[in-house]
Amino acid sequence: MNWLTEPSLQGSLYILAFALIIYGLMGMTGPRTAVRGNWIAAGGMGLAVVATLLSGMADAWLIVLGLVLGTVIGVPAARKVKMTAMPQMVALFNGVGGGAVALIAWVEYRQYDGFAEQPLHVSLATLFAALVGSISFWGSLVAFGKLQEILASRPLTLGLAHRPLTVLVFLAGLGCAVGNPLGIRSELLIIGVLVFAALFAVLMVLPIGGADMPVVISLLNAFTGLSAAAMGLALDNTALIVAGMIVGASGSILTNLMAKAMNRSVPAIVAGGFGGTASAGALAAIGDQTVRGTSAADAAIQLAYANQVIVVPGYGMAVAQAQHAVQEMAEQLGNHGVPVYYAIHPVAGRMPGHMNVLLAEADVPYDQLKEMAEINGEFAHTDVVLVIGANDVTNPAAETDPNSPIYGMPILRVNQAHSTIVLKRSMSPGFAGIDNTLYFEPKTSMLFGDAKGSVLEITAELKAL
Known part of the structure; x- marks a missing residue:
C-alpha cells in the first residue's frame, strides 16, 4: 500500500488539523489575535482537506474542482463585501454549507439504493443531515433576504394558519425521514425530506422580527454544524464529525448566550420574534x-x-x-x-x-x-x-x-x-x-x-x- 494512503498518516494529519483549528479558534477571542487565529484555523481546515484527498478516493478531481470554484467565487466576494454587509454574507455562506450537506445526503441515498444494505445508523445520520441541512440552507436564505432588505425585516406571516401549517410541514418532513428506517425504499422520501424541510425553514424564519435576527443567524449556523457532523458519521469521515461538532457546539452556546442577553428563550424566538411594529x-x-x-x-x-x-x-x-x-x-x-x-x-x-x-x-x-x-x-x-x-x-x-x-x-x-x-x-x-x-x-x-x-x-x- 502506498504510504500516502496509510490510515495512520491520514489519522495523524487529522489530529494535527484539528489541533490547528482549535488553536486558531482560541485566537479569535480577542481582536489582536483574531486575524492570526483565522489564518491558523484556515490552515488546519486546508490540512484536513489534504488528508481526505490522500485517502485514495476515485473522484478526488471533483473535490479539487469544487475547491477551485469555491475559491474563485468566495475569495473575491469576501474581499469586496462591506463591513455593513458582513451579517448577510455570514448568513449566506453558512447556508451554503447546510445546502452542500443536504445535497450530499441525497447523493448518498441514491448511490446506496435507499441504504437497503447499510447499517441503520448510516440511514438515520444521512436523513438527519438532509433534514437539518435543508433547514439551514433555506432558513439562511430567508435571513439573508431580510438582512439585505430584499424581504421586509418585520415579521411576515400567513395569519392564523401560519403556525399550524409550520407544524404540519415539519411533521411531513419528519414522516418522510422515518419512512426509510421502517423499510420504505423510494427516492421520493429523500426528496420529501428536502422539500418539506425547505418549506419549514421558510415558514420558521419569515415570522421572526429583525431584532431577533442575530440569534437566528447563530442558530442556523449551529444547524449547519450538526448536519455536517451527522453526515460525517454516515460517511465515516473524522474531519466532518469533528469540524461539524465544533461548529454545532459553538453555535449552540452562542445562540443560548445571545438569547439570555435578550431575556428570551430560543423556542420563544423561533416561535415568532419581537414583532416588527409597535402597537x-x-x-x-x-x-x-x-x-x-x-x-x-x-x-x-x-x-x-x-x-x-x-x-x-x-x-x-x-x-x-x-x-x-x-x-x-x-x-x-x-x-x-x-x-x-x-x-x-x-x-x-x-x-x-x-x-x-x-x-x-x-x-x-x-x-x-x-x-x-x-x-x-x-x-x-x-x-x-x-x-x-x-x-x-x-x-x-x-x-x-x-x-x-x-x-x-x-x-x-x-x-x-x-x-x-x-x-x-x-x-x-x-x-x-x-x-x-x-x-x-x-x-x-x-x-x-x-x-x-x-x-x-x-x-x-x-x-x-
Whole structure:
C-alpha cells in the first residue's frame, strides 16, 4: 500500500488539523489575535482537506474542482463585501454549507439504493443531515433576504394558519425521514425530506422580527454544524464529525448566550420574534412629542467638558463606516483629558460581535470596549453618552412599557446618563420597527445627518476648542 494512503498518516494529519483549528479558534477571542487565529484555523481546515484527498478516493478531481470554484467565487466576494454587509454574507455562506450537506445526503441515498444494505445508523445520520441541512440552507436564505432588505425585516406571516401549517410541514418532513428506517425504499422520501424541510425553514424564519435576527443567524449556523457532523458519521469521515461538532457546539452556546442577553428563550424566538411594529397604543403615546436638536459645536462643548464619555455604537455607525472617525474623535477627547469608553450590547448590529469587529478595525484599544453587564452601572455617573446609530438596544421601553414588543430585553441604560446625544439620519425606527422613547426625553438631544459626517464635524470643533 502506498504510504500516502496509510490510515495512520491520514489519522495523524487529522489530529494535527484539528489541533490547528482549535488553536486558531482560541485566537479569535480577542481582536489582536483574531486575524492570526483565522489564518491558523484556515490552515488546519486546508490540512484536513489534504488528508481526505490522500485517502485514495476515485473522484478526488471533483473535490479539487469544487475547491477551485469555491475559491474563485468566495475569495473575491469576501474581499469586496462591506463591513455593513458582513451579517448577510455570514448568513449566506453558512447556508451554503447546510445546502452542500443536504445535497450530499441525497447523493448518498441514491448511490446506496435507499441504504437497503447499510447499517441503520448510516440511514438515520444521512436523513438527519438532509433534514437539518435543508433547514439551514433555506432558513439562511430567508435571513439573508431580510438582512439585505430584499424581504421586509418585520415579521411576515400567513395569519392564523401560519403556525399550524409550520407544524404540519415539519411533521411531513419528519414522516418522510422515518419512512426509510421502517423499510420504505423510494427516492421520493429523500426528496420529501428536502422539500418539506425547505418549506419549514421558510415558514420558521419569515415570522421572526429583525431584532431577533442575530440569534437566528447563530442558530442556523449551529444547524449547519450538526448536519455536517451527522453526515460525517454516515460517511465515516473524522474531519466532518469533528469540524461539524465544533461548529454545532459553538453555535449552540452562542445562540443560548445571545438569547439570555435578550431575556428570551430560543423556542420563544423561533416561535415568532419581537414583532416588527409597535402597537397602535404605543405609537399614539409618543406620536405628538417633539425632540430637541443640537449642533456639532454644542455637542463638542458638552463632550470636551465631560467627566467621561461613553460611546454606544450601533448599525448606523456601520452603515456610515464611521468607526475610524469615532476613533479620531476619541483621541481628541483624550487630548482634553476626557476618558472614552464604548458600550457594546450583545446584539448590537446584525450579527454577534459586529461592533467589536468594526471598532477593532479602527484600532480602538480593547480595554475601552465594555460589555453591557460591565458598563450599565457607569451610565448614572457619566456626563455625556454619544449614541451612534444604536436604536433598539437603548430603548427604555424595553424596561418601562409592558406593551412594547421588546419588553423584557436587557438594554444599555443610556437614559440614566446626565446627557445623551444621539446621531441619526432621521427619526426612522430601528430594526425591530418601533420608536425609541429615549429620543423624546428632556436629557436627549438629536444631531441629524450622516454619522461619519457628524462625528467629523464634532472632531473639528474639538480641535478648535
